[in-house]
Amino acid sequence: MNLRRSLPALVPLVLTATFFAVGTAESGTPKQSPVNVTPGAIRFDSHAPKLDVDYGSSALELKYIRKDVDKTDGCTVRNHEETEEADVQPGAGHVTVAGTRYDLVQFHFHTPSEHKFGGRNTPLEMHLVHRSAEGKLLVVGVPLVVGSHSVVDDVLAKLAPECGDAVEIEPINLNRLLPPDHGTLHYTGSLTTAPFTEGVEWYLTSPQHVTAATIARFQGLFTAGNAREAQPLNGRTLVEVPRI
DSSP states (O other): OOHHHHHHHHGGGSOSSOOOOOSOOOOOSSSOSOOEEOGGGEEEOTTSOOBEEEEOEEEEEEEEEOSOTTSTTTTTSOOTTOEEEEEEOTTSEEEEETTEEEEEEEEEEESSOSSEETTBOOSEEEEEEEEETTOOEEEEEEEEEEOSOOHHHHHTSSOOOTTSOOEEEEEEEGGGGSOSOOEEEEEEEEOSSTTOOEEEEEEEEOOEEEOHHHHHHHHHHSTTOOOOOOOOOTTOOEEEEEBO
16 A cells, blocks of 8 residues: 555544644654654655564453552542553564564553644554563554444453553454554654653554544543644654555
8 A cells, every 4th residue: 555645545534523632842852753644754665674563362451551659639630641551461472673573562542643644633542562672662553543343442341440450351363453454654753751762663554443432431531631742753754664
């Protein structure tokens, strides 16, 4: 799929409601994430290494990630960097790029999407976080839009409370977290939460479907959102890369 031509088709998939990301541009360094994906920022490089995905099945532990444990009202107030995070069993999945293996550690969610597409957010975004043996990070970002039921709905069927037990989830096929289309856009950016460390390899996929009920459930917990606003590209481009 030529993502340069297909990018405008992403915009109508976004819900018509306007979403505003929470927080400010906390860092002035030049390679921050997320970013706004526009057709003019996309290029093709036939020599760019492909993203080789090797996912299996895994049971999951869905837990609430707190950022305000030192506050007396932390169990009722939502910090904008908090989220629901699913821990993956060690060795259950990995990706390989240019000979370097990155193991899937966890995946978590933001509302609205942290990355924008043609200036618009999608209702949710899923980040699949991978780490190499040397500690280098690679994140696969999956925009989530309203549609038919997917395995993501199973993951978010019951949300973990902020101050309570994690939710145990029966094994899922991790491949089903990703959309059927195998095109991705690659750029180098940063963590989207403090300390906003740079050098993170990002791969953005085409949209995956979730039901409206799942979106409403997650947004009902994070009513003010938990997404960082888009950061300047500062001359960076996004490279079309297929996953295999």
